[in-house]
Amino acid sequence: KIIGARYYLKGFEQLYGPLNATEDDRSPRDMDGHGTHTASTVAGRRVPNASAFGGFAEGTASGGAPLARLAIYKACWATPKASKAAGNTCFEADMLAAIDDAIRDGVHVLSISIGTNQPFAFNRDGIAIGALNAVKHNILVACSAGNSGPAPSSLSNLAPWLITVGAGSLDRDFVGPVVLGTGMEIIGKTVTPYNLKKMHPLVYAADVVVPGVHQNETNQCLPGSLTPEKVKGKIVLCMRGSGFKLSKGMEVKRAGGVGLILGNSPANGNEYSYDAHYLPATAVLYDDAIKIHEYIKSTNNPTAIIKQARTVLHTQPAPFMANFTSRGPNALDPYILKPDITAPGLNILAAWSEASSPSKLAFDKRIVKYTIFSGTSMSCPHVAAAAALLKAIHPDWSSAAIRSALMTTAWMKNNKALPITNADGSIATPFSFGSGHFRPTKAADPGLVYDASYEDYLLYLCSHGFSFTNPVFRCPNKPPSALNLNYPSIAIPNLNGTVIVKRTVTNVGGSKSVYFFSAKPPMGVSVKANPSILFFDHIGQKKSFTITVRLGSETTRQGLTKQYVFGWYRWTDGLHLVRSPMAVSFA
Structure with a gap:
């Protein structure tokens, strides 16, 4: 191997x-x-x-x-x-x-x-x-x-x-729910194999810290920050931020806690944290962490249980x-x-x-x-x-x-x-x-491919002002535009009027085939190909075409100044779909 x-x-x-x-x-x-x-x-x-x-x-x-x-x-x-x-x-x-x-x-x-x-x-x-x-x-x-x-x-x-x-993600997840004393079940995610068998008291980290912890770090379960007398036998809600996530669980365990609920901060967005902690633990999104915190504040005896985590397939x-x-x-x-x-x-x-x-x-x-x-x-x-x-x-x-x-x-x-x-x-x-x-x-x-050679990339670098000491290759006085590098996608920043892009495709599908052009233009522009039909009679044959990207009316692009809009164009012979994304911004 x-x-x-x-x-x-x-x-x-x-x-x-x-x-x-x-x-x-x-x-x-x-x-x-x-x-x-x-x-x-x-x-x-x-x-x-x-x-x-x-x-x-x-x-x-x-x-x-x-x-x-x-x-x-x-x-x-x-x-x-x-x-x-x-x-x-x-x-x-x-x-x-x-x-x-x-x-x-x-x-x-x-x-x-x-x-x-x-x-x-x-x-x-x-x-x-x-x-x-x-x-x-x-x-x-x-x-x-x-x-x-x-x-x-x-x-x-x-x-x-x-x-x-x-x-991107797979269609597989690892779910570890937490159930509050009210019976509310909140979806958590974890790859921690440990769970709790019964309800335990629930506390918020900021309420059980030792004196002297910085105000903006009191809820983060940093090493040495929790008070054992207030944590022993309890589940602790800690927030992400500073420090390693696994270290937060270790701090809860050091202070005698029996479980960890790790809440996202707003900066973490809607992405869960999956960790193999040393004690029963699960991670929740920021909005769910706020719900748990509100529950803790709403009662004198908040409780919770962290249930057994499991692998879930075919998620959507x-x-x-x-x-x-x-x-x-x-x-x-x-x-x-x-x-x-x-x-x-x-x-x-x-x-x-x-x-x-x-x-x-x-x-x-x-x-x-x-x-x-x-x-x-x-x-x-x-x-x-x-x-x-x-x-x-x-x-x-x-x-x-x-x-x-x-x-x-x-x-x-x-x-x-x-x-x-x-x-x-x-x-x-x-x-x-x-x-x-x-x-x-x-x-x-x-079906079709957009090919490019080593020399094409050298010409691309020429268009960016790079020069070469290699005696075999010298930049031409007017190198081709970077926009016309034979790339399988198109990006046009600051469109103001009309831009014509050149591309070449090589037939790697059927020996005799006909490809038709279609597009879903980015909002506010029109997209046309010339020619719009490509005829191939053998494998390896190359065909060039141009794509004209034209600015639409002010009405169609209202409010889109300086923003990117997206679309695609494609060639198809009925069997193959050869699709390329497009990104365009307006001047």
Whole structure:
């Protein structure tokens, strides 16, 4: 299964000095868990009766491409004197060296679950630079979109030669209800296997803190903040905010509490926190936490019980977009729509390193073979696995063709046949999900693909003012517009009048086929193709067309100034639907 493993730490040690052997291992071994989780998601073999701690998500687990081989390139390391739970640190030099070796080793797909707090210009972005060289060797590079959502323009990995992956949900949930003394049942979510057998007194953390706790932290159950005399034998309602979530449960346990209800703060939105605590515990949304707090204040003897958590399948709606998944528009080039696509990244079960605990916190001594984790780090390897399968089916396809196949066959509906939503129930947009939720089986036969070459990407960089010392390639005096890079989506910022976009498709479907154009234009614009019918008489044939995007009347776009509106266009021959999202803002 694993046919190669290397490690890279020269960049790390240049800043931090020699690696501390108590914090990480000078080898390709995963002492953290993140790498094991993502690698097994890509290519883990089928394992019956796999489950997370406590038996959650039990069933047969499999990576997306279970027969693929793995080559491991460890370029991220434990941050010195920091908790593993806070994440690792990855240096540009180490990542570049890893990508260069992967190219020399002959890999077919690179899965890179690494993001940044802010985007870097392409010539200062180690992943973008390394990936461009990978694309030159026809290696597809899948990257995480980042976990800085739902803020706009929060995306990582924006280069158009990458496939940038957002995170959505599965149709599976982990429900742990809490019942109040009034009989009201409030839905909680948890992967904690412990529960209570009877009602217990219920208190609010801010009412049982020791003196001297900062006023804005009294309800957060930070280490050493609770009074044992007031907590013993009780369930404590704690709020998210500062500190690690598992540490809040440990503080309740230290003070003698028997259970934890973890409430969202307003900043957490409508996304639940799923954690494997050390005592009976469940997490509730902010509005439900307020209801519980109001109940506590309404009676002299508030009580509650945390019931047994269970795995629930076939939940609806699914998928929905994770609150944390980073959003567009593209902060580096608004003419490239990012992210490209979405895959499952919320509460994903996969393998875990036994050198780490499921929480990655120092006090957590539990050892597991599998755990549930969330992030665009988890969605990225789903798409990388699909790319590996497509590479096996179509070994002659370019990395751009594979990306196009995945994007143009993605879907924008959930399992209720309604538009994909955000975690709060609002309608999601391509700035959340890109082309939509991936459908690997459809991608195997996309009909048409939008192809692009290494030279196309160099010309794209020319349009951004970059120059090259490579004597084989020189930027033309008038490079083509970035808008006309042959991308499977269209983004037009500050539309003021008419814009004409050029695209070229390659026939990879039937040898003789006719494709018809249709569109759902963004509100306030018209969208037309010329020609609107494409005739193909052999596989591999290319056809170019233009799309004219024209500003509508003031009435149709009233109140939309500076806002983005969304739509799509597609080609169909009756068998294939080749759909591309559009994002347009008005000047």
